[in-house]
Amino acid sequence: MKLLLPATVRQVAGQLGVWERIESALADRDWIDEIASLPVRPSRAATRLGSYQQRGGSPRAILLQPVLEPHLLRETFLHELAHACDHRDNQAGRIYRRPHGEGWRDWMARLGCRPEVRGHSAALAMQYVSRLKTVAVCSRCGSEVRRLRRLNRRVRYLHAGCGGRLKPV
Ligand SMILES: [Zn+2]
Numbered sequence: 001m002k003l004l005l006p007a008t009v010r011q012v013a014g015q016l017g018v019w020e021r022i023e024s025a026l027a028d029r030d031w032i033d034e035i036a037s038l039p040v041r042p043s044r045a046a047t048r049l050g051s052y053q054q055r056g057g058s059p060r061a062i063l064l065q066p067v068l069e070p071h072l073l074r075e076t077f078l079h080e081l082a083h084a085c086d087h088r089d090n091q092a093g094r095i096y097r098r099p100h101g102e103g104w105r106d107w108m109a110r111l112g113c114r115p116e117v118r119g120h121s122a123a124l125a126m127q128y129v130s131r132l133k134t135v136a137v138c139s140r141c142g143s144e145v146r147r148l149r150r151l152n153r154r155v156r157y158l159h160a161g162c163g164g165r166l167k168p169v
């Protein structure tokens with residue numbers, strides 16, 4: 001399955017087959033359309049599966065890693081959606097606090113999820129490893145240092161393993 005992003009909560013829920021449960025969890029709330037039209041955008045974070053963004057005391061967007069396995073996509077989407085519902089329901093107009101508190105746990109239950117905070121994605125871990133670049137080589141032992149970002153060339157780095165000088169590549 002390839003998730004098409006950006007999209008709205010309603011569209012992503014349709015792609016993931018979870019709209020019916022969201023609709024019934026939100027049936028008695030007059031802000032259901034607000035949540036349904038909330039944007040879902042691709043996340044570029046290195047290791048987080050997803051996140052919830054707020055602005056001015058209101059839900060702003062859900063970010064999701066499109067490379068996740070289907071069950072994790074569904075789980076992560078509902079986890080972040082529960083934050084949006086908790087914010088809108090219990091803390092409307094205020095900066096969202098206590099993100100994994102009682103209100104969020106209630107919304108997770110309404111959405112048919114166990115209130116676990118994070119899953120692990122093998123697909124995301126592989127994407128992370130493939131994004132690492134060799135940024136330096138140790139001049140003493142030849143070890144390569146791999147990171148997401150380059151080293152600052154004006155700083156001298158030593159290899160933690162042997163104490164040799166690291167040469168940026
Ligand atoms: Zn969370």
Ligand SMILES: [Zn+2]
Pocket residue numbers: 138139140141142143159161162163164
């Ligand atoms: Zn070394």
